[in-house]
Amino acid sequence: MTITFYDYSMAPSPRRARIILAEKNIAHESVEIDMMKADQLSESYRAINPNCTIPALQLDNGTVLNDNASIAVYLDEVYPEPQLMGRTPLEKAEIASWNHQAESELGAAIPNALRNTNPHMKDRALPGPVNYKQIPDLAERGLTQIDVFMAKLEAHLEGREFIAAGQLSVADITTVCFLDFCKVVGKKVTDDFPNIKRWRAALAERPGFKL
Numbered sequence: 001m002t003i004t005f006y007d008y009s010m011a012p013s014p015r016r017a018r019i020i021l022a023e024k025n026i027a028h029e030s031v032e033i034d035m036m037k038a039d040q041l042s043e044s045y046r047a048i049n050p051n052c053t054i055p056a057l058q059l060d061n062g063t064v065l066n067d068n069a070s071i072a073v074y075l076d077e078v079y080p081e082p083q084l085m086g087r088t089p090l091e092k093a094e095i096a097s098w099n100h101q102a103e104s105e106l107g108a109a110i111p112n113a114l115r116n117t118n119p120h121m122k123d124r125a126l127p128g129p130v131n132y133k134q135i136p137d138l139a140e141r142g143l144t145q146i147d148v149f150m151a152k153l154e155a156h157l158e159g160r161e162f163i164a165a166g167q168l169s170v171a172d173i174t175t176v177c178f179l180d181f182c183k184v185v186g187k188k189v190t191d192d193f194p195n196i197k198r199w200r201a202a203l204a205e206r207p208g209f210k211l
């Protein structure tokens with residue numbers, strides 16, 4: 001049995017795991033779960049990942065890891081080169097902190113901005129098996145949060161090649177995936193953010209980030 005990666009090429013969350021698989025050069029098969037056809041809510045995918053979210057990773061022993069948090073931890077332990085979550089306690093702490101900030105401040109802001117007004121996402125304000133009503137005010141707050149995060153990241157990247165611990169890490173991967181996806185809500189990295197542009201351009205040279 002091989003490792004099977006449940007992916008959706010258009011979405012930012014599976015891209016995070018896709019880049020980790022590429023950076024570590026891990027052999028796997030990919031299965032596309034087409035969100036445009038609501039495949040993530042199908043009975044067959046629900047049996048794999050009851051959270052109805054993408055990504056999921058089925059290991060060669062059949063175990064399914066059903067979110068980025070578990071996939072990143074598992075892959076970094078079992079395929080330690082390159083180490084993407086830090087080696088020393090302080091490196092691990094710094095990377096975890098920035099990964100969390102990227103998820104909770106940027107990653108959460110984009111779906112809030114996207115899903116709370118879009119008529120195609122009526123009652124789908126949050127991913128997952130439960131339907132939630134839209135709250136339009138959250139869309140406005142999400143757009144503001146994106147601006148605030150970009151300003152914080154710009155200041156943080158002054159004089160830094162990577163976001164945390166002086167090395168490529170999941171913090172860079174998470175942040176790139178969500179920053180690139182900001183275009184869906186009309187936000188992009190402008191010339192006002194030279195440090196973010198420099199950091200993003202350097203990462204673009206890595207094959208995994210072209211995926």
Ligand SMILES: N[C@@H](CCC(=O)N[C@@H](CS)C(=O)NCC(=O)O)C(=O)O
Pocket residue numbers: 011012013014035040052053054055066067068069126127128
């Ligand atoms: N905590 C999850 C969140 C994943 C997530 O929200 N994925 C989105 C795609 S970017 C999804 O599956 N959405 C399903 C939906 O909108 O119904 C993780 O990062 O693994």
